[in-house]
Amino acid sequence: MKEEIIHGDCLIEMQKIEENSIDLTVTSPPYDNLRTYNGYTFDFEGIAKELYRVTKQGGVVVWVVGDATVKGSETGTSFKQALYFKEIGFNLHDTMIYQKNSYPFPPVNRYYQQFEYMFVLSKGKPKTYNIQRCETDPRWRNKTNKSSTQRNEDGTTSGLKYETGKDTRKLDNVWKLNTGYMKGTPDKVAFEHPATFPDMLAERHILSWSNEGDTILDPFAGSGTTLKMAKKNNRNYIGIEISQEYIDIINKRLET
Ligand SMILES: C[S@@+](CC[C@H](N)C(=O)[O-])C[C@H]1O[C@@H](n2cnc3c(N)ncnc32)[C@H](O)[C@@H]1O
DSSP states (O other), X not given: OOEEEXXXXXXXXXXXXXXXXXXXXXXXXXXXXXXXXXXXXXXXXXXXXXXXXXXXXXXXXXXXXXXXXXXXXXXXXXXXXXXXXXXXXXXXXXXXXXXXXXXXXXXXXSOOOXXXXXXXXXXXXXXXXXXXXXXXXXXXXXXXXXXXXXXXXXXXXXXXXXXXXXXXXXXOSEXXXXXXXXXXXXXGGGGGSSOOOOHHHHHHHHHHHOOTTOEEEESSOTTTHHHHHHHHTTOEXXXXXXXXXXXXXXHHHHHO
16 A cells, blocks of 8 residues: 655655556645644645546545634635635536534624635546445335425425435535544644644545545645544555644654
C-alpha cells in the first residue's frame, strides 16, 4: 500500500503528483481567516486547478468548508469556491451538510451555527458510488402502501418516495455527526489540532466514493483524519500538511 505523508505547501507538492492518479480527495481547507494555523495561507484557485489535474476521470473531491462572519455578514467564500470548482470543469454532484452536535454560543441576533458544507465534486460522473445506508425508520419498515409514492409535478405518482418494506435505507445528504472533545475520534492526540473533522465524516465519504486499493488524497491533512480512515479501510493515501507541529500529530495517530 502507498502511505505518504508530505510536509510542505500543497500547491507545490500537488504539482509533483501524476495527473489523473487520485481516486478521491477528502479535505477541509482553512476557512476564510477563522484560524491562522500558525500563520499559513493558501492560494485557492491554484489548488483547485491542481485538484482537477490530479483527479482521475470519474474521481471525486469532497470539499468541507464553512464561512466566517465579517462585519456582520457571512463571507460566502464557500459558495464562491463551489462555483469556481464548476467553472474549471468539476461537476457539483451534491451539496451536502455536515451537522455538528457541539457548537459555540451564538451572538444575540443569530441562531446556533450548527453546520458546514460538504461539496461533493466529481470529474465527470462519479465512477464509484457505494451509497451508504442506515436503519429504516420503523414507521416505513413494514409499509408498502401508495401514500409513500413520489408525486410528480403534473400530479401523477411514480416510484417510491421512501424505501418501504426494507430494514435499511439510503442515508440523507445531511449528516449529523458527533463532534467535540473525544467524540469525533477516540484519538486524544488529534485534539492538539484546533479544527479536525470527525472520523465518521471521512470514513463515510471514503466508503461512498472509493474502493479498496484506491488512492485517497488530503492536501490539508491537519491531524490526519482522512489518512487514518483511508488506512483503516485499505486505501492508499497521500497527505500534505504545511505545519511540522501537525505532521507530528499525524504520525502519532497513524501509529495507533
Ligand atoms: C481545517 S484544517 C484540516 C483538518 C483535518 N481535516 C483534520 O481532520 O484534522 C486545515 C489544515 O490545512 C493546513 N494548511 C494551511 N495551508 C496549507 C497549505 N498551503 N498547504 C498544506 N497545508 C496547509 C493547516 O495547517 C491546517 O492543519
